[in-house]
Amino acid sequence: MDVGHAESVGRAVEALKRARAVAAITGAGISAESGVPTFRGPDGLWRNFRAEDLATPEAFARAPGLVWEWYRWRRGRIAGAQPNAGHLVLARFEDRWPDFALLTQNVDGLHRRAGSRNVVELHGSLWRARCTAEPARVFDEMQQAPGTGDPGRVPACPACGAPLRPDVVWFGEALDPAAVARAHDAVTSCDVLLVVGTSAIVYPVAALPALARRSGATIIEVNVDRTPLTADADIVLRGAAGVVLPEVERLL
Ligand code: BV8
Numbered sequence: 001m002d003v004g005h006a007e008s009v010g011r012a013v014e015a016l017k018r019a020r021a022v023a024a025i026t027g028a029g030i031s032a033e034s035g036v037p038t039f040r041g042p043d044g045l046w047r048n049f050r051a052e053d054l055a056t057p058e059a060f061a062r063a064p065g066l067v068w069e070w071y072r073w074r075r076g077r078i079a080g081a082q083p084n085a086g087h088l089v090l091a092r093f094e095d096r097w098p099d100f101a102l103l104t105q106n107v108d109g110l111h112r113r114a115g116s117r118n119v120v121e122l123h124g125s126l127w128r129a130r131c132t133a134e135p136a137r138v139f140d141e142m143q144q145a146p147g148t149g150d151p152g153r154v155p156a157c158p159a160c161g162a163p164l165r166p167d168v169v170w171f172g173e174a175l176d177p178a179a180v181a182r183a184h185d186a187v188t189s190c191d192v193l194l195v196v197g198t199s200a201i202v203y204p205v206a207a208l209p210a211l212a213r214r215s216g217a218t219i220i221e222v223n224v225d226r227t228p229l230t231a232d233a234d235i236v237l238r239g240a241a242g243v244v245l246p247e248v249e250r251l252l
Contacts, residue, residue: 008237015191019190019191019192024093026105031106031108031110033085033242034084034087055170056170071166085245086245090111090245094117104121105202108126122179191216191217193219196223196241210232
């Protein structure tokens with residue numbers, strides 16, 4: 001561990017040891033070491049697609065079969081993935097801080113599979129589908145709804161026959177108000193906010209670290225690269241989440 005990094009890890013450990021309440025925001029980077037492609041990295045999901053082509057209500061209205069193909073492809077990529085050491089450390093943090101809140105932008109479900117229970121899936125879940133006619137009708141694991149696995153097909157709601165859509169938040173769509181309220185409560189009441197593996201450019205989640213900072217929290221960024229948040233983070237741990245988070249946990 002280089003001296004600068006060791007010192008930053010030490011400062012992060014001290015802040016966490018003093019913390020009464022801790023929260024974390026995660027993005028696609030924490031799943032990278034599980035083999036799940038990120039959105040904007042060199043092997044990013046967006047490399048072959050443009051977000052506005054697929055992750056928007058307009059795209060779904062224009063080409064629902066294409067959008068379903070993309071989500072089925074992503075489910076296939078994720079189905080074989082296992083939670084990595086970074087996911088597991090955050091799951092164990094629930095035992096250290098009873099109210100540890102995990103606010104994720106990821107839709108891959110890996111935090112829950114790692115054992116995290118207090119997870120706010122701010123952008124929904126790839127593993128759920130919901131009825132386009134009655135959004136309250138949500139199908140878990142997608143197996144419950146016939147046709148969600150059939151290539152090219154747009155699955156139909158078993159209750160009313162309307163098309164199903166992935167239960168995720170697309171660009172231009174509002175986040176679930178209840179999830180946003182839980183995230184707001186977590187970041188305004190924590191002493192330390194970990195921001196792990198996110199490019200910090202997708203709003204409204206990207207606005208949460210500034211809110212935490214205004215509320216007095218220490219911001220710790222864990223990322224392999226710089227982001228728009230880096231300059232405002234109190235502590236920057238430059239490295240892979242699956243390496244850095246275990247380094248921190250070992251010293252707690
Ligand atoms: C909203 C779910 C308003 C679906 C996603 C212009 C037009 C339209 C909208 C906007 C606009 N300008 C701004 C907006 C708002 C827009 C937005 O912020 N756009 C950005 C791009 C500028 N936001 C929205 O549209 C949001 N809704 O504003 O609604 C509204 C209000 C009321 C009423 C109606 C409407 C909705 C945003 C949610 C969009 N959905 N995904 C799906 O997944 O298919 S976004 C998508 O990006 C994912 O959720 C993803 O998680 C998220 C953020 O990306 P990251 O997770 O950060 O991933 P990324 O690849 O970018 O970065 C990975 C990072 O990890 C990198 O920093 C990398 O260095 C690092 N890394 C890599 N490996 C590792 C690592 N770090 C650590 N360890 C490693 N090993």
